[in-house]
Amino acid sequence: MKLFTYATSPYARKVRMALDYKGVRYEPWERCYSLDRKEDLRCASVRAEVPTLVLDDGRAISDSTIISEYIEDVYPEPPLYPKDPYERARMRLIEDLCDRGFDAAGFGFWLAVLREQAPESAAMKRAAAQELQGLLAVLERELGERNFFCEEMSLADIAAICYVPGARTMGVNVADFPRLQSWVERMLRVPVVEADHERVKQAMDELRSIADELEGPDGRVHWRDSRLEWPVRHGFVDFLAREFHAGRMMFPPDAS
Ligand SMILES: N[C@@H](CCC(=O)N[C@@H](CS)C(=O)NCC(=O)O)C(=O)O
Known part of the structure; x- marks a missing residue:
């Protein structure tokens, strides 16, 4: 199997950790994101996003949640989904909170750093930090007295570890x-998480600026679903309109 991946993409990281945890062998195809419209990825994924898993017979699966479900079905051991239906649903809700809530707030924060000259920049950073504080409070409650979010380590832990450590750099008081x-x-002592952490660290060390991470070569930034909701919900509509009219937004391609 081959996996279109990218070291700092939380979605690609989630899938990679799940595959590693289950001891599944795959070949990672590192694709630089933002404007990565390379034909091979485009052919495998309608949305041209990482992660995309390509099976040995050429069939492909995209979207980290859908890929994770497939992996669990085909490689059930060791499990990453709780058996109990309610716990399974709760686990998926935590994963979703990470994929949508944390991702969008973090995206808002780093975009405000990237657009430092924009009049909304400081307010966007404040709004993102405040929202992250709230999201972390939800996770703190979900964790309760447990070692992991569910009885055993699950995909919820793998999804959350892609976001929680980074909150410190966005002005959140993690001591709370x-x-x-x-x-x-505890998570950083899990070998597959440790390996992921090393990959991210190495990729970050190679970054020269936040623009390197967020922008493609023509200065456009990848926008989609929850990332668009975030600035609208917080009233940064003018910011969004300026980005759009300046041609700085990139969306997944139309299906064809
Ligand atoms: N819902 C998707 C989101 C995947 C996604 O947004 N991937 C980004 C990287 S974090 C991407 O591939 N962007 C394409 C691009 O920037 O060209 C999932 O869960 O896999």
């Missing part, structure tokens, strides 16, 4: 979340 802090330490 002592259980999450211990959980991060």
Whole structure:
């Protein structure tokens, strides 16, 4: 199997950790995102996004949640989904909170850093930090006294570890979340999480600027679903309109 991936993409990281945890072998195809419209990825994925998993017979599956479900079905051991239906649903809700809530707020924050000259920049950073504080409070409650979000380590832990450690760099007071802090330490001792952490660290060390991470070669930024909701919900509509009219927004291609 081959996996279109990218070291700092939380979605690609989630899938890679799940495959590694289950001991599934795959060949990682690192694709630089933002404007990566390379034909091979475009052919495999309607939305041209990472992660995309290409099976040995050429069939492809996109979207981190859908790929994770496929992996669990085909490689059930060790499980990453709880057996109990309610716990399974709760686990998926936590994964969704990470994929949509954390991703969008983090995206808003780093976009405000990238567009430092924009009049909304400071307010966007504040709004993102405040929202992240709230999201972390939800996770702290979900964790409760457990070692992991569910009885055993699950996809919820793998999804959350892609976001929780980064909150510190976005002005969030992580001391407010002592259980999450211990959980991060525990997670970083899990070998597949440790390996992911190393890959991210190496990719970050190679970054020259935030533009390198967020923008494609023509200065456009990848927007979609929850990332668009975020600035609208917080009233940064003028910011969004300026980005659009300046041609700085890139969307997944139309299906064909
Ligand atoms: N819902 C998708 C989101 C995937 C996604 O947004 N991937 C980004 C990287 S984080 C991407 O491939 N962007 C395409 C581009 O920037 O060209 C999932 O869960 O996999």
